[in-house]
Each structure stands twice: as structure tokens, then as C-alpha cells.
Amino acid sequence: MKRTLQPQAASIISTPRRQLLQAGAAGLAVLAAPAIVRAQGAARIRVGYWPIAAGLPFYAAVEQGYFKAAGIDVEVQRYAGAQQIMEAMLADRCDGSANGTGSANIAIGEIAAPGSFKIFCSNPSNAKNVLDQVLVPASSTAKAMADLKGKRVASGPGIQNVTLARTVLERGGATGATVVELPIGQHVAALAAGQVDGCYTLEPTGTIGRLNGSTRVLESGVIAKYVLGDPMAPWFGGSASLTSAFIKKNPEAAKKFIGAYAQGVQYVRTKPAEARQYLKGYTAIEGPLTGEVPLAAYTLYNEFTPADVAYFQKFFDLFAEKGIFSSRLMVDSMLYKG
Numbered sequence: 001m002k003r004t005l006q007p008q009a010a011s012i013i014s015t016p017r018r019q020l021l022q023a024g025a026a027g028l029a030v031l032a033a034p035a036i037v038r039a040q041g042a043a044r045i046r047v048g049y050w051p052i053a054a055g056l057p058f059y060a061a062v063e064q065g066y067f068k069a070a071g072i073d074v075e076v077q078r079y080a081g082a083q084q085i086m087e088a089m090l091a092d093r094c095d096g097s098a099n100g101t102g103s104a105n106i107a108i109g110e111i112a113a114p115g116s117f118k119i120f121c122s123n124p125s126n127a128k129n130v131l132d133q134v135l136v137p138a139s140s141t142a143k144a145m146a147d148l149k150g151k152r153v154a155s156g157p158g159i160q161n162v163t164l165a166r167t168v169l170e171r172g173g174a175t176g177a178t179v180v181e182l183p184i185g186q187h188v189a190a191l192a193a194g195q196v197d198g199c200y201t202l203e204p205t206g207t208i209g210r211l212n213g214s215t216r217v218l219e220s221g222v223i224a225k226y227v228l229g230d231p232m233a234p235w236f237g238g239s240a241s242l243t244s245a246f247i248k249k250n251p252e253a254a255k256k257f258i259g260a261y262a263q264g265v266q267y268v269r270t271k272p273a274e275a276r277q278y279l280k281g282y283t284a285i286e287g288p289l290t291g292e293v294p295l296a297a298y299t300l301y302n303e304f305t306p307a308d309v310a311y312f313q314k315f316f317d318l319f320a321e322k323g324i325f326s327s328r329l330m331v332d333s334m335l336y337k338g
Contacts, residue, residue, distance in 0.1 A: 056296075151198060156182070
């Protein structure tokens with residue numbers, strides 16, 4: 001297949017997972033995407049992701065050929081963080097986001113431009129379906145969140161990560177802790193080097209640190225516990241979405257894309273061990289890590305229960321309470337209806 005490079009916020013390649021090129025545009029820290037699915041005359045859609053394990057259904061759908069079979073030409077765009085994906089969608093450089101893109105980041109874009117985003121799949125996590133964790137160096141004496149009182153704690157990039165890190169520390173008794181925004185790929189190294197005393201992070205960071213012996217998990221599922229009030233509550237921290245503009249302009253293509261994406265979700269649900277191979281190339285997960293990293297759960301737009309929506313709303317309400325959202329945003333208004 002012909003290789004194509006677009007002068008956009010990401011590079012694209014046509015051979016699956018074999019190359020990673022570095023590129024950037026419009027001031028965004030965007031890395032090269034590992035794959036593109038191209039079909040003659042197919043509807044084209046640009047989808048952004050950032051390299052965490054939660055995006056697995058998207059990676060699998062690309063590599064299993066579900067989009068191609070549905071007649072959808074997917075341009076895969078890799079970004080350094082969720083906020084950049086949201087900004088690219090607002091600027092019409094990107095039409096959708098893969099799972100793992102911060103739901104609060106998407107919501108901020110929705111508040112800035114009401115009616116712009118529709119969530120069609122979210123990835124709930126908790127103490128069982130682990131995504132979010134607080135890590136400390138392997139040699140740390142910390143045994144509880146409160147032991148990070150007055151310490152330097154790293155968080156991932158973007159307002160969602162920073163706000164959640166501060167909230168978890170505050171509610172966990174770690175008063176006076178300083179939150180340091182740091183790219184998620186640097187968390188393990190920063191802990192090992194003693195640059196920070198802990199970090200609020202997302203998988204596969206905890207698995208990487210555990211396997212190389214440099215870090216240990218202080219607590220998992222911290223958002224469910226400290227924000228939602230129940231360690232087993234579903235925290236819908238990341239979501240796959242499409243812009244309303246794309247849906248309006250390409251209603252049939254949008255349905256086909258979501259249908260193919262749902263196939264990726266089902267593949268991960270029914271064949272998780274087989275699906276894990278597609279973490280390679282899209283994330284920092286290589287070799288033995290592919291069999292070790294916890295996998296998130298997934299909820300499609302037509303699977304949300306009233307209780308799910310209530311927990312999702314409680315998560316959004318935190319950002320309104322903290323003044324991050326300029327107004328209260330109702331989750332139900334953002335859910336794709338089919």
C-alpha cells in the first residue's frame with residue numbers, strides 16, 4: 001500500500017505497527033502513529049489516541065481490520081496527552097478520540113464549544129479493573145496515602161490528571177503535598193531517581209516499575225475510592241468520542257465506525273490474552289509486559305445503566321466544584337444516542 005504523510009498534527013504510516021516516526025505540528029507534542037487502515041473509496045476519519053493501555057479496543061480494531069471491513073479509512077494520530085487530542089478535535093484536525101482520552105478533557109472542550117463532542121464508549125476502572133494508581137519508590141517507607149504529606153508527587157499531564165492527583169492526596173490525608181506535572185512515560189524514572197516521592201499515574205506505569213524493581217504500588221483504584229466514595233465504583237475517566245460535526249456530516253460512516261469499534265471492544269472482552277499483543281507499538285508495553293499489565297473494562301453508549309451515569313456525573317461534578325468547569329455539565333447530554 002502507498003505510504004502517505006499528511007501535514008497535520010500527527011504522522012501516519014500504512015504498515016501495521018512496524019514504524020514510529022517523530023513529527024509535530026501546531027505546537028503539539030505529537031508522535032507518529034503506528035498504523036493506518038486505508039481502503040479505496042472508503043469514508044475517512046482521523047482518530048487521536050495517547051499511548052496508554054486503555055486504548056486497546058481501538059488498537060485491536062485497527063490491527064484486526066474491523067474498520068477496513070466496514071469501509072472506514074482510519075487515520076491514526078498519536079498524541080502526547082488527552083488535552084492535545086481534545087484541542088485537535090476542536091480545531092478540526094481530528095474527528096475522534098480512542099479510549100483512554102480523559103473524559104474531563106473532552107468535557108472541557110464541550111463547555112468551550114457546546115454540542116461539539118459525543119462519547120460512544122468509556123473505560124471504567126476501579127480497584128478491580130485497574131488503570132489509576134499511586135506509586136512510590138520501591139525503597140519508600142510510605143504505607144498509606146497520608147504518608148505522602150508534604151512530599152513531591154508527580155501526576156500525568158493535563159488538567160484532569162492534575163486535578164485528580166490533588167484531590168486524591170487531599171482526601172487521602174496527604175496535606176501539603178506538591179503536585180508536579182510530568183509526562184507519564186517519565187514517572188518510573190523520576191521515582192527511581194528520587195526526583196519525586198510518589199506519583200499519581202496510569203497503567204502501564206505501575207507494571208513497568210514493578211517488573212524492573214524500581215517502584216511499588218501504594219494504592220490502586222484511587223479515583224473510585226477518594227472521588228466516587230467506593231473502591232469498586234466505575235470511574236469513567238477515559239472515553240472514545242466523535243465530534244458532532246463528523247457525525248452530522250457523515251452519519252452512516254459514524255455508525256459504521258462505532259460498530260467496528262464495538263467489535264474491538266468485544267474482541268478485548270472475549271479474547272483478552274490474544275488482544276494484548278496489540279499493546280505493542282501503540283504503547284511503551286513490550287515483551288513480558290504485554291501479559292502483565294491490567295486491562296480496563298469498557299462500556300458502550302448503549303450499555304450505560306442509570307447507576308453508571310450517576311457515577312459518571314459525580315466525576316464531572318468534581319471539576320465543577322473545583323472551578324475547572326465553568327458550569328455544571330450533564331453527562332447524559334454528551335452520550336451518543338445511536
